[in-house]
Amino acid sequence: MTATIxxxxxxxxxxxxxxxxxxxxxxxxxxxxxxxxxxxxxxxNIMPYSGPASAYGVIGKTEAAYFKKINDAGGINGRxxxxxxxxxxxxxxxxxxxARKLVESDEVLxxxxxxxxxxxxxxxxxxxxxxxxxxFVATGATKWNDPKNFPWTMxxxxxxxxxxxxxxxxxxxxxxxxxxxxxxxxxxxxxxxxKGLKDGLGAKAASMIVAExxxxxxxxxxDNHLVKLKATGADIFVDITTPxxxxxxxxxxxxxxxxxxxxxxxxxxxxxxxxxxxxxxxxQGIISAAYLKDVSDPQWANDPGMKEFLAFMAKDFPEGDKNxxxxxxxxxxxxxxxxxxxxxxxxxxxxxxxxxAASLKDFRTEMLLPGIxxxxxxxxxxxxxxxxxxxxxxxxxxxxxxxxxxxxxx
Amino acid sequence: xxxxxxTVTEAAAVEAVPKKAxxxxxxxxxxxxxxxxxxxxxxxxxxxxxxxxxxIYAVAVLALNILTGGSGQFSLGQxxxxxxxxxxxxxxxxxxxxxxxxxxPVAGVICxxxxxxxxxxxxxxxxxYLALATFALATAMPQLLKLGAxxxxxxxxxxxxxxxxxxxFGLPMSQDMWLxxxxxxxxxxxxxxxxxxxxxxxxxxxxxxxxxxxxxxxMGIDVALYKTLAFGVSAGITGVAGGLGAIAVQFxxxxxxxxxxxISLFLGMVVGGVGWLPxxxxxxxxxxxxxxxxxxxxxxxxxxxFGVLLFLVIFLVPHGARQGAIVxxxxxxxxxxx
Numbered sequence: 001m002t003a004t005i006x007x008x009x010x011x012x013x014x015x016x017x018x019x020x021x022x023x024x025x026x027x028x029x030x031x032x033x034x035x036x037x038x039x040x041x042x043x044x045n046i047m048p049y050s051g052p053a054s055a056y057g058v059i060g061k062t063e064a065a066y067f068k069k070i071n072d073a074g075g076i077n078g079r080x081x082x083x084x085x086x087x088x089x090x091x092x093x094x095x096x097x098x099a100r101k102l103v104e105s106d107e108v109l110x111x112x113x114x115x116x117x118x119x120x121x122x123x124x125x126x127x128x129x130x131x132x133x134x135x136f137v138a139t140g141a142t143k144w145n146d147p148k149n150f151p152w153t154m155x156x157x158x159x160x161x162x163x164x165x166x167x168x169x170x171x172x173x174x175x176x177x178x179x180x181x182x183x184x185x186x187x188x189x190x191x192x193x194x195k196g197l198k199d200g201l202g203a204k205a206a207s208m209i210v211a212e213x214x215x216x217x218x219x220x221x222x223d224n225h226l227v228k229l230k231a232t233g234a235d236i237f238v239d240i241t242t243p244x245x246x247x248x249x250x251x252x253x254x255x256x257x258x259x260x261x262x263x264x265x266x267x268x269x270x271x272x273x274x275x276x277x278x279x280x281x282x283x284q285g286i287i288s289a290a291y292l293k294d295v296s297d298p299q300w301a302n303d304p305g306m307k308e309f310l311a312f313m314a315k316d317f318p319e320g321d322k323n324x325x326x327x328x329x330x331x332x333x334x335x336x337x338x339x340x341x342x343x344x345x346x347x348x349x350x351x352x353x354x355x356x357a358a359s360l361k362d363f364r365t366e367m368l369l370p371g372i373x374x375x376x377x378x379x380x381x382x383x384x385x386x387x388x389x390x391x392x393x394x395x396x397x398x399x400x401x402x403x404x405x406x407x408x409x410x
Numbered sequence: 411x412x413x414x415x416x417t418v419t420e421a422a423a424v425e426a427v428p429k430k431a432x433x434x435x436x437x438x439x440x441x442x443x444x445x446x447x448x449x450x451x452x453x454x455x456x457x458x459x460x461x462x463x464x465x466i467y468a469v470a471v472l473a474l475n476i477l478t479g480g481s482g483q484f485s486l487g488q489x490x491x492x493x494x495x496x497x498x499x500x501x502x503x504x505x506x507x508x509x510x511x512x513x514x515p516v517a518g519v520i521c522x523x524x525x526x527x528x529x530x531x532x533x534x535x536x537x538x539y540l541a542l543a544t545f546a547l548a549t550a551m552p553q554l555l556k557l558g559a560x561x562x563x564x565x566x567x568x569x570x571x572x573x574x575x576x577x578x579f580g581l582p583m584s585q586d587m588w589l590x591x592x593x594x595x596x597x598x599x600x601x602x603x604x605x606x607x608x609x610x611x612x613x614x615x616x617x618x619x620x621x622x623x624x625x626x627x628x629m630g631i632d633v634a635l636y637k638t639l640a641f642g643v644s645a646g647i648t649g650v651a652g653g654l655g656a657i658a659v660q661f662x663x664x665x666x667x668x669x670x671x672x673i674s675l676f677l678g679m680v681v682g683g684v685g686w687l688p689x690x691x692x693x694x695x696x697x698x699x700x701x702x703x704x705x706x707x708x709x710x711x712x713x714x715x716f717g718v719l720l721f722l723v724i725f726l727v728p729h730g731a732r733q734g735a736i737v738x739x740x741x742x743x744x745x746x747x748x
Contacts, residue, residue: 049705050713051670087705087712092569092666093659097460104456118569122661125571186556188567216553 035109036348041341042082043067044102046114051089052217056115058320059138060085062330063113065317076341079348084108090115092122099123103132110135110353113156113333117141117188120153128152133354135340136333136383140267141192145382147358152350154357154381156333158266160189161196163289164240166387166404167263168200170287171208171236175261179210181234183225183249185241186214193240193265210234215245223252230258238263243274250278250286262286266387271396272296272323280395289387289404290397292332293367295322297396305366328367335365336374336383371403434688434735442688446594455586459658460698462590465597466654468694471678472604472687473647479685480608481640482620484537487528487544488675490551491521491645493667495652497555500570500662501563510575510657514596517653518646525645529638548672552664569663572656593654600647604687607643616640681723683732692731696723 035042047060067081075081084106086098095114102108110133114120117139127134128150136156137144140163144155171178182197184190194212198205211232213225222245229237237260239249246268253262262285268274269288272295293300300306309331313322320327341348343356360383363374372386386405390397434442446465450458474488495517502513528547535543554560556567564570577588607613615636618626627633656662674697681696682689704715727733 049709052668085709087709089670090665091668091670092661092663093463093655096659096661097463100456100459104454118567118663118665121569121571121663122659122666125660186567191567 030346031349031352033109033349033351034107036079039079040082041076041079041348042084042106042108043337044099044106044108044111045083045085046088046095046098046102046111046119047085048090048115048119049087051091053090053116056138056326057087058324059113059115059326059330059333062317062320062327063334065320066312066331066334069312069316070338076338077345088119090119092118095119095122096126099126103127103130108132109348110350112136112337113138113330115139120144124150124153131350133350133357135353135357136337138329138333141188142196145380147379147381152354154354154376154383156336156383157329158291158384158387159382160192160265161199162382162385162405163266163387164193164196164238165200166289166389167238167287168197169404170389171263172201172204175236176204178208178236178261179232179234180208180236180238181211181213181229181232181260182209182238183213183215183222183229183241185245186216189267190214190240197238215241217242222248226252226258227256230256234260236261236263239268240265241268243268243270247274247278250275250282254279254282264288266290269390269397270294270296270323270325273325275392283392286392288390288392288397290390290399291369291372291384291387292325292328293369294325294397295328299396303366309367332365332367336360336363339363369399369403439688442691443598447591450587450590455584458584458586458590462586462593462658463655464691464694464698465590465593466651466658467675467678467697468691469597469600469654470648470651470675471682471693471697472601472690473644473651474675474679475682475685475687475690476604476608476616476647477640477644478679479687480613480620481616481637483532483637483640484541485544485641485644486541486669486672486676487547487551488644488648489667489669489672490544490547491525491648492652492655492671492675493551493555493662493664494524495521495649496656496662496667497564497570497652498649499653500572500656503572503657504570505563511592514650514653517649521649521652522642522646524649526638526642528645529641532641533634533637545669545672548669552668555664555667565663567664569661569666572660572662574660575657589658593658596650596654600650601687604647608687612636612639677720681720681730683730683735686730686732686735688735689731692734 045060045063047057048054049057049060064083064085067083070076071080084102086101088095088098099111102111111127112135114123114134115138120134120137120139124134131152134153136154139155140157140160142159142161144153145159146153171180182194184194198209201208211229211234213229215222215225222241226249237253239246239262241249246264264286266289269290275283276296293303293306295306309328310322312331313320339360340353340357343359344352358376358378358381360374360376369388371388372384374383376383386403388399388403389401390399450461470488470492474485477483477485498517498520499510499513502508502516503510532540532543555564574585575589576585577583581588608616615626615631618629618631619633619636623633678690678693678697680693682691682693700719701712701716704719705712707715
């Protein structure tokens with residue numbers, strides 16, 4: 001009796017296997033998860049259009065403009081992008097609500113480029129438990145490169161710690177006996193940079209860093225911190241500040257006649273919004289690191305990638321400010337996503353989206369500096385991990401040295 | 411007392427609400443309860459989550475309503491108490507490994523103490539001055555939570571991730587649904603407690619102080635004690651709401667508890683009707699759903715649209731949902747009369 005049942009079971013299993021094989025053969029070209037069909041790909045996004053970080057909302061607007069341009073040109077592999085972007089006001093509980101709305105109510109294929117460290121931290125566990133990609137998050141925190149624990153979350157921009165480590169390497173090599181003064185913003189971004197700097201300096205961190213000062217974003221001016229730092233007699237100044245404060249610092253340094261070697265973080269390296277207002281004469285010799293081309297820098301005037309970007313701004317996003325670094329980030333990250341979707345072909349499952357995002361090989365969006373390439377793998381969830389050092393001379397940045405990479409895991 | 415100070419306190423005084431008018435009739439209450447129990451069985455998990463947040467904010471608005479509607483004191487610092495409650499629950503759950511349900515009474519007690527202590531200096535202030543003092547508390551709280559000294563416990567700027575509880579006893583319901591009913595039970599208990607509180611001797615003392623402080627003290631009411639007590643109770647209930655919020659959102663971070671939250675809660679109270687406890691849920695619905703509606707109308711101008719909607723509400727129904735309820739009551743009465 002049992003033997004017969006076994007035989008039947010085996011036979012039916014075999015039949016099922018054949019059936020499965022034939023049907024998967026027929027469907028091999030097209031596979032979809034929720035949010036993707038023959039005609040449409042639904043992409044979710046969460047941005048602070050209102051609230052304290054609303055200046056970054058322009059990233060979402062750039063992305064919407066770029067997707068519109070793609071759709072007008074016929075979409076990706078014949079599918080139109082349906083880009084659904086919600087406002088969270090940079091408030092984590094609201095981010096959770098919006099993420100759940102995107103996943104459970106709008107049923108998007110994945111969430112793309114949601115902005116800010118606290119908002120993304122709030123939804124990371126949820127996204128991973130739902131197995132919905134949280135792709136190319138718009139924050140430089142180091143913890144997004146953690147494919148082992150969070151296989152559905154991936155960053156995009158170089159993380160803060162890698163950048164700070166590059167400065168540390170340079171300092172150790174060229175000025176090993178320096179006394180370093182650090183000014184940082186008292187939040188996750190500032191602290192992440194500081195950690196990278198200390199890790200990079202290693203055992204010498206304690207003896208080399210002679211002063212650490214932090215400021216709050218609510219302070220109107222950081223002058224008193226700079227005066228304090230000058231008094232320590234440091235000869236290197238590591239400046240971990242956002243644009244408004246960086247411009248103040250550059251100006252103030254020359255006013256109080258403190259002339260340390262000045263390292264300025266990439267966040268505030270814009271010629272148009274930081275250096276020019278602070279005065280070119282005050283900014284000579286500042287060292288920074290970059291990965292994107294700066295629109296206000298004349299050396300890219302005839303660059304084809306730059307021309308393409310300017311054409312996009314003129315035709316598809318005329319209301320945007322082309323000198324705003326956030327716009328370039330939005331442009332570059334969208335191009336990266338489109339590459340991922342092209343690689344996905346007709347297999348638009350969430351698993352394949354992550355798989356393709358994790359197999360970018362030497363991809364370039366042409367707003368990246370020459371020589372910088374986007375590479376990811378199953379164990380490397382940090383798409384851009386290269387930067388190049390640059391020194392300010394005359395009215396522009398001069399790149400020097402090689403492209404340096406500094407992968408740091410989360 | 412100078413003339414200016416007198417006018418300020420007078421302007422800020424809350425319109426007297428007779429205590430019967432503070433609640434709904436039994437029939438209506440039951441209908442609302444049945445609705446609250448039944449709805450989650452019919453909707454998606456995402457909506458259940460929103461409804462859970464609705465109840466949580468309703469509890470926080472209710473707490474403010476006891477303070478303002480009951481004892482006539484203003485507070486723009488409710489977000490601070492909410493934050494303390496949220497962090498208490500989160501730290502106990504994640505560092506102490508304590509069951510989520512047990513963290514709520516702790517959050518309540520700690521916030522009660524915190525509110526009671528804050529009520530002491532607040533005694534000397536009234537009207538707009540008190541509002542400003544509590545405003546300072548709300549502004550300071552996110553920065554205090556970022557302090558390096560507490561970073562091991564609070565997670566600093568990165569915040570703390572909280573594990574969401576499963577339904578107990580193997581009940582066949584999703585985490586969201588369980589959390590909703592759990593929140594509903596607690597909200598209900600707090601609502602009944604609050605209604606009874608305001609009907610009790612203490613509640614009458616609150617209202618006497620609200621209506622006329624000098625007369626109240628002439629009647630033998632210990633004004634200082636009852637004013638601080640009102641602060642304590644309000645903060646304690648807000649703390650429980652904060653704890654529930656932390657569990658539902660699964661994350662606490664300083665950015666979650668800014669002054670914007672305090673203002674939202676204040677807004678919720680005004681829209682729901684100051685001193686009318688059932689209005690709390692209407693006010694809560696306003697602060698959760700109207701921003702979404704505003705965003706749907708215009709993304710770039712969501713703040714402006716929200717402002718216009720708020721203005722309409724205040725212009726058309728200045729006494730909030732209570733006014734709406736009274737109108738409905740009259741209509742029903744008329745229909746019955748016919």
